Amino acid sequence: MPSIFSYQSAEVDWCEGNFERSTIIAEYYNTISNVSFFVLSPALLYLNRQYRQQHALPLYFVSGLLFCVGIFSMYFHMTLSYMGQLLDELSILWTLAVAYAFWYPRVYFPRCIKSRKHFFWLSGVTTVISTLMSFIKPAFNAYVLNCIAFHLLYLTWCELKKCNDKRVHWTAAAMVVCWVLAISSWISDKWFCGLWQAINFPYFHSFWHVLIAMSLLYCCPMVIYFDVNYEMPSFKPKLGYWPNDSWPVGVPYIALEESHKQC
Numbered sequence: 212m213p214s215i216f217s218y219q220s221a222e223v224d225w226c227e228g229n230f231e232r233s234t235i236i237a238e239y240y241n242t243i244s245n246v247s248f249f250v251l252s253p254a255l256l257y258l259n260r261q262y263r264q265q266h267a268l269p270l271y272f273v274s275g276l277l278f279c280v281g282i283f284s285m286y287f288h289m290t291l292s293y294m295g296q297l298l299d300e301l302s303i304l305w306t307l308a309v310a311y312a313f314w315y316p317r318v319y320f321p322r323c324i325k326s327r328k329h330f331f332w333l334s335g336v337t338t339v340i341s342t343l344m345s346f347i348k349p350a351f352n353a354y355v356l357n358c359i360a361f362h363l364l365y366l367t368w369c370e371l372k373k374c375n376d377k378r379v380h381w382t383a384a385a386m387v388v389c390w391v392l393a394i395s396s397w398i399s400d401k402w403f404c405g406l407w408q409a410i411n412f413p414y415f416h417s418f419w420h421v422l423i424a425m426s427l428l429y430c431c432p433m434v435i436y437f438d439v440n441y442e443m444p445s446f447k448p449k450l451g452y453w454p455n456d457s458w459p460v461g462v463p464y465i466a467l468e469e470s471h472k473q474c
């Protein structure tokens with residue numbers, strides 16, 4: 212019986228051929244494309260430094276965990292081990308849990324939750340139970356995790372209805388486009404692998420890594436924007452674009468102004 216650390220002991224195998232480019236890396240492009248998370252994590256910390264100075268914990272935690280997602284995902288695609296699969300899925304679950312615990316707006320808390328401290332407990336208990344349940348059928352976990360994006364889309368929709376800042380709407384649109392491309396790549400790799408192998412292009416899962424990291428690059432500043440509006444009444448969030456604020460495309464970030472709020 213293979214150990215949970217053995218190469219190819221995972222329940223899933225992605226479309227890219229194994230050990231085609233290296234004898235130690237099972238899926239070469241799926242492994243190296245996780246570099247996107249090593250760029251995403253410091254980029255979020257650097258660009259949103261004003262927010263980080265005021266509200267350090269959420270951004271340090273979420274960026275740190277996104278970095279771990281990159282490390283575990285690399286380990287998973289390098290080995291295709293059962294342990295790699297679990298670490299990949301559980302790191303995503305815990306990153307989502309921590310992001311929700313810190314940033315989920317109070318106005319959407321269930322009625323029985325009276326404070327963020329209570330919401331932390333609720334998130335913690337739910338995540339511990341989900342962690343235990345994730346051992347039942349690990350191959351199913353990825354589908355459940357992907358469904359959380361629909362809740363994020365719903366939340367974004369609710370917030371955009373109350374906001375008339377054009378830059379926030381533009382950032383949300385860019386996030387949705389990246390996510391649609393990302394999830395299409397993930398599904399294509401899983402469901403239509405025979406077709407991609409027939410045309411000798413089985414690389415859609417590596418596109419997923421890059422595109423989901425890009426959608427998070429748009430998602431996180433937007434979530435921070437709403438957090439400043441709700442939780443930091445002495446500041447007004449201003450959405451800027453890096454490297455040039457006047458360009459229509461760029462990486463969004465949040466700057467803080469001491470003034471009354473708009474959304």
Ligand SMILES: CCCCCCCC/C=C\CCCCCCCC(=O)N[C@@H](CO)[C@H](O)/C=C/CCCCCCCCCCCCC
Nearest residue numbers: 284306307310311314315353356357360363390426430434
């Ligand atoms: C108020 C809430 C704020 C939420 C902020 C968002 C925090 C995001 C946290 C984690 C997402 C990391 C996803 C990266 C996955 C990379 C690893 C990977 O590819 N794993 C695959 C196997 O290699 C595995 O099959 C994938 C599983 C599915 C993961 C689904 C994650 C959902 C992420 C939602 C992202 C939202 C972006 C915008 C949505 C409109």
Ligand SMILES: [Ca+2]
Nearest residue numbers: 225226227229
């Ligand atoms: Ca493979």
Ligand SMILES: [Zn+2]
Nearest residue numbers: 241284416420
């Ligand atoms: Zn992956």
